[in-house]
Amino acid sequence: MSTLVLLTITGLGLGAMYFLVASGLSLIYGLMGVLNFAHGALITVGAYTAWWFGEQLGGGFGTRLLVGGALGIVAGAIVAALIELVLIRPLYQRPVEQVLVTVGLALALGALVQGIWGADPKPILLPDWMFDTTTVLGANVPNDRFVEIGIAAAVLVGLTAFLRYTRFGLVIRAGVENRAMVTALGIDVRRAFTIVFALGGALAALAGVLSGVYFGVVDPARGTSLLIFAFIVVVIGGFGSIGGSAIAAVAVALIQQYANYYASSGTGDLAVVMLLAAVLLVRPGGLAPKVAH
Amino acid sequence: MSTALSVNDLHVHLGQSHILQGISFDVPTGGVTALLGRNGVGKTTTLRALMGLVPRSRGEVTLGGDDVTRLRTHAVVRRGVGYVPEDRDVFAGLTVEENLRLAERDSDPSYDLVYDLFPELRQRATQRAGTLSGGQQQMVAIARALLNRNQVLLVDEPTKGLAPLLVTEVAAALGRAAELTTVLLVEQNLPVVQRLARDVVVLDAGRVAHAGPAAELLADPDHIRRLLGVHGGSH
Numbered sequence: 001m002s003t004l005v006l007l008t009i010t011g012l013g014l015g016a017m018y019f020l021v022a023s024g025l026s027l028i029y030g031l032m033g034v035l036n037f038a039h040g041a042l043i044t045v046g047a048y049t050a051w052w053f054g055e056q057l058g059g060g061f062g063t064r065l066l067v068g069g070a071l072g073i074v075a076g077a078i079v080a081a082l083i084e085l086v087l088i089r090p091l092y093q094r095p096v097e098q099v100l101v102t103v104g105l106a107l108a109l110g111a112l113v114q115g116i117w118g119a120d121p122k123p124i125l126l127p128d129w130m131f132d133t134t135t136v137l138g139a140n141v142p143n144d145r146f147v148e149i150g151i152a153a154a155v156l157v158g159l160t161a162f163l164r165y166t167r168f169g170l171v172i173r174a175g176v177e178n179r180a181m182v183t184a185l186g187i188d189v190r191r192a193f194t195i196v197f198a199l200g201g202a203l204a205a206l207a208g209v210l211s212g213v214y215f216g217v218v219d220p221a222r223g224t225s226l227l228i229f230a231f232i233v234v235v236i237g238g239f240g241s242i243g244g245s246a247i248a249a250v251a252v253a254l255i256q257q258y259a260n261y262y263a264s265s266g267t268g269d270l271a272v273v274m275l276l277a278a279v280l281l282v283r284p285g286g287l288a289p290k291v292a293h
Numbered sequence: 294m295s296t297a298l299s300v301n302d303l304h305v306h307l308g309q310s311h312i313l314q315g316i317s318f319d320v321p322t323g324g325v326t327a328l329l330g331r332n333g334v335g336k337t338t339t340l341r342a343l344m345g346l347v348p349r350s351r352g353e354v355t356l357g358g359d360d361v362t363r364l365r366t367h368a369v370v371r372r373g374v375g376y377v378p379e380d381r382d383v384f385a386g387l388t389v390e391e392n393l394r395l396a397e398r399d400s401d402p403s404y405d406l407v408y409d410l411f412p413e414l415r416q417r418a419t420q421r422a423g424t425l426s427g428g429q430q431q432m433v434a435i436a437r438a439l440l441n442r443n444q445v446l447l448v449d450e451p452t453k454g455l456a457p458l459l460v461t462e463v464a465a466a467l468g469r470a471a472e473l474t475t476v477l478l479v480e481q482n483l484p485v486v487q488r489l490a491r492d493v494v495v496l497d498a499g500r501v502a503h504a505g506p507a508a509e510l511l512a513d514p515d516h517i518r519r520l521l522g523v524h525g526g527s528h
Binding site: 167170171173174177178180181182183184185186187188189 | 344346365366367368370371376378382384385386387391394395396398437441
């Protein structure tokens with residue numbers, strides 16, 4: 001029983017990161033039709049910014065993580081907005097070129113990080129209480145898992161409220177359905193594109209910071225590995241659906257954890273691909289297709 | 294009479310097809326001007342080109358004397374152009390109230406007018422637009438455009454696929470709208486055209502084949518048959 005509890009809470013922690021990455025990807029594709037392969041690089045930007053400032057700043061480890069993490073999120077948002085303004089905007093209506101540019105950017109940013117800081121993982125400074133455990137139904141769960149789950153849950157609630165109750169959220173939800181009609185109501189949808197890209201970048205960067213907390217290190221390859229599963233989450237959850245992404249992220253992470261433990265290590269990835277295939281066969285549009293909510 | 298909207302030598306290519314081949318016409322201020330023609334002659338493309346929703350290869354569009362040819366869609370709308378598309382294009386996942394709220398441009402949107410014309414929308418404010426009937430969706434589409442004070446309202450086949458009772462209701466709403474603004478109406482239903490339109494522009498194969506007073510065209514069944522391929526006076 002305690003093993004199942006530990007696997008479940010650890011899986012939810014992993015699912016939290018998948019959700020943060022997938023929700024940005026999902027909104028960006030749902031609204032703009034852009035498959036952003038550079039999203040993984042934004043995870044790296046967030047993780048390395050948090051790590052670097054954590055090393056440079058003084059004070060307790062908790063403060064360093066908090067300030068470094070906040071700066072990482074800001075950096076992710078700024079880089080994402082610049083990507084949209086400089087690289088994506090001239091390429092609307094040209095999806096093949098968009099894919100090439102974002103793939104190229106992901107490779108270039110990854111290489112840049114490796115060139116500056118090397119390929120080895122860098123340990124991130126964490127407060128001691130995160131290394132402690134809390135007993136839940138007999139399982140000793142590392143405290144950082146609750147941080148990851150709590151932050152993702154807060155983001156889910158905040159994002160849902162933002163989409164449901166703000167004018168800008170209304171524009172995004174409508175734009176996911178039919179962006180031409182949104183412009184035909186007098187709304188400049190390009191501004192929404194930039195803001196959604198920045199929001200997605202901030203969420204990816206937050207996932208990068210939390211991946212540092214989850215794994216205890218930051219490394220240049222983490223963004224790519226998280227991105228692959230985030231894409232699977234987006235397809236399962238339905239493009240443009242935040243709720244769908246949340247459900248799919250939890251499902252993917254839990255299946256991965258259970259399969260790796262109860263079958264054999266490495267079968268988790270196979271189980272996720274089988275889940276993806278099953279969802280595509282039964283509901284090709286994902287759990288909640290093309291509606292941002 | 295002043296001109297609300299002027300189209301001069303407008304060309305539109307879609308892929309390899311030359312859809313609009315240099316159309317020119319004026320829409321006088323006030324009342325309804327009907328844009329008529331057989332299926333596929335370019336009526337919907339004309340409205341979409343005026344809105345900037347399809348690329349214009351050549352030509353000029355002026356709104357109240359101002360050149361709006363190079364403006365992007367949202368900027369055209371902000372100059373005072375309302376649009377009711379052919380397929381209604383309501384946002385299915387949003388409620389009726391959210392569809393209307395999204396369309397607000399004026400600081401004082403005309404909800405009184407909208408709910409006076411379509412009282413049903415008030416009762417269905419919290420219902421998702423995707424669950425409405427076709428007629429109710431058309432009401433939402435028209436209401437979105439009527440919320441704001443427009444110089445010109447572009448309306449594309451608003452009675453298409455509607456039951457006769459709803460056709461009457463929609464025509465009445467457009468008649469009321471025409472008291473407040475200039476309406477350019479694409480419509481296949483000749484009785485509706487006869488009821489509403491003061492002027493007509495007829496397209497044929499991407500060109501203007503006829504322009505003039507509606508009464509003149511509608512009084513001539515042979516002319517109607519030749520231009521539109523239908524029998525006139527079917528009301």
